[in-house]
Amino acid sequence: MELRQMLNTLGHNGQVPAPPDALIRPIIEDFVAKGYNNPEIVTRLRRYYDTDAYNVLIDLLKKRHSQWGLKSAHGQAHTITSIGPAIECVQARFPKQGSHDMRQTLIHEEKIIVLRKLILCYMNLYHPEDIQACKSQHLKRSIYWTAGVNDIWVFDQHDKWRCFQLYLHVAIEPFLGCVLWLKIWWTNHNPRLICGWYCDTVETLGAMPLVTQSDPGSENNGIANGHTLLRHMQDPTLARTLQHKFKGQHCNIKPKIFWSKLQRRWTPGFEDILDCGINNGIYNPDDALERLVFHYVFILWLQHELDLFAEKFNNVKPRHNIHKILPHGRPNDIFYHAEDFESCDFSVKVDRTMLDAVRQTYAVPDHPVFCLVPHDFSQQASAFMAELGTRPVTQDNVWNIYADLLMCFHLIEEEEQIRELLTAQPPLPCDGDKMLGSEDLPIVDLPPFVEGSGPGGKNNSDAEEEQSDDASSDFYEFDWTDDEP
Structure with a gap:
């Protein structure tokens, strides 16, 4: 009896107890979002808790998946119809992606886990020309x-x-x-x-x-x-x-x-x-004001998109x-x-x-x-953006945000401070000159x-x-x- 009580202090049936959910849940959710399978998660999870005091088994992991709503490809049970909107969204951003990259983008950015076979079925049905274009690439x-x-x-x-x-x-x-x-x-x-x-x-x-x-x-x-x-x-x-x-x-x-x-x-x-x-005459790189507004709006948005690509590439x-x-x-x-x-x-x-x-x-x-744009220009642009209302930059509204901010600067373009700021900008390089x-x-x-x-x-x-x-x-x-x- 004393031995049984001593064993039960370790956990049910004498097994080492599981770590607290607050400790492992964020880590497990991150692993699931990156596409790790259950054996990989169990192995890597041991780096984040004391293995002498706690332990995580696959059965426990599956139970936590069910409790927390973390579903695998089978659990999400997607069909050609259900994955259509997400694939079209990704296809609009990355029109040249193959099925392998498409699946990883869906996992990392849309939180959708789906088999490549289903993606290929959808692409063959609705985008057969893109499938043929991918097959035609020759590598050395x-x-x-x-x-x-x-x-x-x-x-x-x-x-x-x-x-x-x-x-x-x-x-x-x-x-x-x-x-x-x-x-x-x-x-x-x-x-x-x-x-x-x-x-x-x-x-x-x-x-x-x-x-x-x-x-x-x-x-x-x-x-x-x-x-x-x-x-x-x-x-x-x-x-x-x-x-x-x-x-x-x-x-x-x-x-x-x-x-x-x-x-x-x-x-x-x-x-x-x-x-x-x-092509539509919205942006002229030779115009100093338009170039500054373009850099202010586009660089941070594109950097965020590149960060997402690099994170996905590394994982x-x-x-x-x-x-x-x-x-x-x-x-x-x-x-x-x-x-x-x-x-x-x-x-x-x-x-x-x-x-x-x-x-x-x-x-x-x-x-x-190291400055995205000159300090005085950045302050004025930030003030204009606050007046226009904070909007997350996306591929659908990025040119609208650029046009609205450019219009604000055009309204004060005659002011001496703005003229001095623009004339102080270094000229764009010509062929044979040093780069900007x-x-x-x-x-x-x-x-x-x-x-x-x-x-x-x-x-x-x-x-x-x-x-x-x-x-x-x-x-x-x-x-x-x-x-x-």
Whole structure:
């Protein structure tokens, strides 16, 4: 009797009790929203509670799903008719998405869990031409080598929206393809701006990679200098060596692959929206006032949409590739828990004081390039927006909001303060001139990074080379016709 009472203090039938619902419910809901199945949730949930005091079994998880209304694809019981409105909504935003991406978008943004087979049935019934267009794409394969997580970070800019005066920039962890940042701004040619994004990411993660890499170009000198300075402060033995690799055309391949994916999966719908403004005479990029209003309204909205795409990209398990030796799984899972996938994490912990010193040297926060629009213009625009009434920006009303705000500025355009503000704007660049927002920042005078000096280099020991051959090769499919020019 005493033994039975002692066992029952652990929980029903002597089992370890479940964690409190308040502790695990937000985590489980997040996992469900990201498309994890029950065994995956049970395994990952153990990181969030004391396993000696609590335990979660699949049976308990299924019971909580029922109590909290968290339904799987079977539980939601969608039909071709019921998923129609959601698919049409996603199709309007992303007209080039395939069924795999469509399913993930429905999960992450519409909270609808549905099988790909049902999506394909709907698309074949109502959008057969889109299915044929996806099947007609031809890809070429390329090989990429890397040693492990945070061995190297790679960066690249994207100027194909220059006609709108919008510029993109991305940072990729190439071992697993994780997006570190995906930015849109009124320039991507200022080295202090790019270095600022790097410092923000390092501060968030509390760590940096061994080496950074980019295309040749002065806009990357800020990251090259800042990362080199951080590495020197952390490890004085690296002094007199640049800890950044500059790669020529078609050598910095991983960001190029990402731009190709973004161009197919995300860009078309939003590009149609932007084209609408220019084609209908609503927006003239050569007009200083219209350009400022456009940046004020569109950049923050597009950044939110890009953040959603990057989050989905990092939390979706890619299709299994028999040619790929690197670990298979969701990029974020591998990035934060490399040991669970038999991978090495080469990240270097960064002291906050060192990072602040780099930021003050190469990316001072009060530099004008970090301002979306000039301060006085921003204050006036905020006042006008308050008068117009706060409205969430969507693809359906974004041009209406732009037009209303532009009209408010036109009413006071003759005022001296506005005239001075507009005449102070830098002119748009012409062919052969420097890009808007660009700045000369010389690279530090150091010998270049030597291939083979890192864990995945060519001149490593035999043991390191064997490890790289067995666990660090990757085979990617890539359409070179979508590459950056």
